Amino acid sequence: MRKEPRQARSRATVETIVQAGARILSDEGWAGFTTNRIAELAGVSIGSLYQYFPDKLSLVDAIRHRHLDDSITVMREVRADGLSPGKFAAELVRAVVAAHSIYPGLHRVLLDEAPSSEAYRNPSSEFEIEYLSYYSNAVATYRKRQPNEADHVAGRVLSDAIDGVIHNAARRGAIDDPAVQKELVRLVTLYLGEPN
Amino acid sequence: MRKEPRQARSRATVETIVQAGARILSDEGWAGFTTNRIAELAGVSIGSLYQYFPDKLSLVDAIRHRHLDDSITVMREVRADGLSPGKFAAELVRAVVAAHSIYPGLHRVLLDEAPSSEAYRNPSSEFEIEYLSYYSNAVATYRKRQPNEADHVAGRVLSDAIDGVIHNAARRGAIDDPAVQKELVRLVTLYLGEPN
């Protein structure tokens, strides 16, 4: 960001812009994400947008950062320890669905379409490391050991499988369909339950 | 297509254009898919491109049609009947990986980013119906019955999960990683093997 907003008013402006950007990104994808449209939807002038974000990339990075932080936070609240595979799977799916409920298309667009200065899907990105360790920990927990390389691979496969189901459901507007959620829970349960 | 190529020369031109388009779409996504760049990479003039494709959309549709046809063909060769879940899963993963090996990013871009005259992810599109029925048939086969509504949901979840793993592996350039493939096989096997 170009400038750290000091006053409350400035912070509110930044907030409005980020929300407007997230809304457009979720609803219309990267193609609809134009700076003038964002400013208009946010109710600020295009000049003000550039007051806080030096360019379009920095804005999309801000949106991404905030969204991924929110996602991780929601997931961190669901811990594998002490829960049966089925119980954990149910809680996890609930959390993931919740993380996608406000801006259903946002996650997919941010990871798939939108360019980025940092590489968020780069194995070394801060977010990717945290996200991956979450899943490999879950896998290792049910294998009753510290996470090893095999658990990392399994964690990633599990993570990507959930990703695929959620994103495609989001595209079809079926993210709240209980039948889909139930099947996803079954998939996760089976994968975690079977020792190897 | 605007014009059916008659001479061998023009058939080759069309082929080159389609290949160049697929390459760019796979490597750089929809954003990099500009007609001038495609023509340049194909080594033809922009006029030649428009001689055969009335607009950008018709070109992307041609690429998509060809790619989806190829994918379905490869998958149709793997039939669930008579194979154990594990054997089928292994064959299926092998086929899906093969379908993604030349243009790893193409599938995702075609279904996620690129606009389309027909809606290929529309539940009623010819491709989607065939793709979905393939998976629900596999599910129903191991449940030893004709596919019912629950099998359709399971089929879609399985399809989307495989999609997610493959696409994310493709993005990381890890589509040929045997460890990932093995885990994916395990995921599919478990999901298909467990009656319900």
Add this chain to the structure above:
Amino acid sequence: MRKEPRQARSRATVETIVQAGARILSDEGWAGFTTNRIAELAGVSIGSLYQYFPDKLSLVDAIRHRHLDDSITVMREVRADGLSPGKFAAELVRAVVAAHSIYPGLHRVLLDEAPSSEAYRNPSSEFEIEYLSYYSNAVATYRKRQPNEADHVAGRVLSDAIDGVIHNAARRGAIDDPAVQKELVRLVTLYLGEPN
């Protein structure tokens, strides 16, 4: 128009663009009327043109609207009542010549060559109705009656004849030639004077 100009600066920009468009249309016809050339002649960037006019058609419509309004206004000041045919004809020709003096080719290009969202030469267009009723009123006045169908035909023929003379004179740059004007006055006088 895409955007209502608020500041004085932008109102001036719009004005400059419209003038430049009228100049080019008059001097070089529809073929020379390219958006980049207009912007260049107006001394603004192509982006500024599109800030106010969503497309080329809307610009030509703006030019047309302004020009036809001006023409009608000039003509409305010449009324047949109380004037002899010869006097009225002289006044009318003077007014029509005046309406063509700044952009001599504009009228013809606007009505003949330039496409339009509304159809200005459509018998039902607002302008055409007013223009036609002006002439049939004049005809009926000298026939000492309310305009009937025959007067409408006569009005149109008179209008088209004047049109032809003026447009061809404009093309030859002879619109101010007194000899031509005098002959045109004679033509109109004879046509209006002879009861039928």
Add this chain to the structure above:
Amino acid sequence: MRKEPRQARSRATVETIVQAGARILSDEGWAGFTTNRIAELAGVSIGSLYQYFPDKLSLVDAIRHRHLDDSITVMREVRADGLSPGKFAAELVRAVVAAHSIYPGLHRVLLDEAPSSEAYRNPSSEFEIEYLSYYSNAVATYRKRQPNEADHVAGRVLSDAIDGVIHNAARRGAIDDPAVQKELVRLVTLYLGEPN
């Protein structure tokens, strides 16, 4: 023309191209007049078109030349000598209408929209001289003298007035309307009948 066609087949090809060009010019104006479209409508390849016409301008000139020749020929058959003004006017209007009946829009497009190497509306062009002398002769005939400068002006005004009525009628598809023709005859009669 690039090449004088020697063989009968070549002459037929040229004829077909000219007809196709005239048809398109009349029906769709200068904007629809593209070389590829003309070749297609004529049923020849674009290469063949360029075999006979070095560029687009030479084709439109050929069309123009032929059309103006035909027009003059039709008109030359109507002579003022020995006819009353009313009789002559009636014959003249009939001839002019006939000259516009096959390609109603052609005349206007050729003189107004289409560019030209020679200037056909240039006062010094061969066609213009002949056309003008026709009308000034008619005027002078009824003034019982050799054409002088005043008669030339009157001839041109008369010519342009008829032009205007015919072209606007053509645009409205009303060229065969007897009411319009009758009024035009009246206009011409009055103008020619009144000595001055």
Add this chain to the structure above:
DNA sequence: GATGAATGAGTATTCATTCAT
């Protein structure tokens, strides 16, 4: 700080014309 007018490089597409077959 905020505004919105202005900029111009970049993109899709057309069409007159050339030339290898």
Add this chain to the structure above:
DNA sequence: CATGAATGAATACTCATTCAT
């Protein structure tokens, strides 16, 4: 000679970004 594939300059229009007010 005829064909039609290939060319590329030109044109309408968009959108990230700057800067005067």
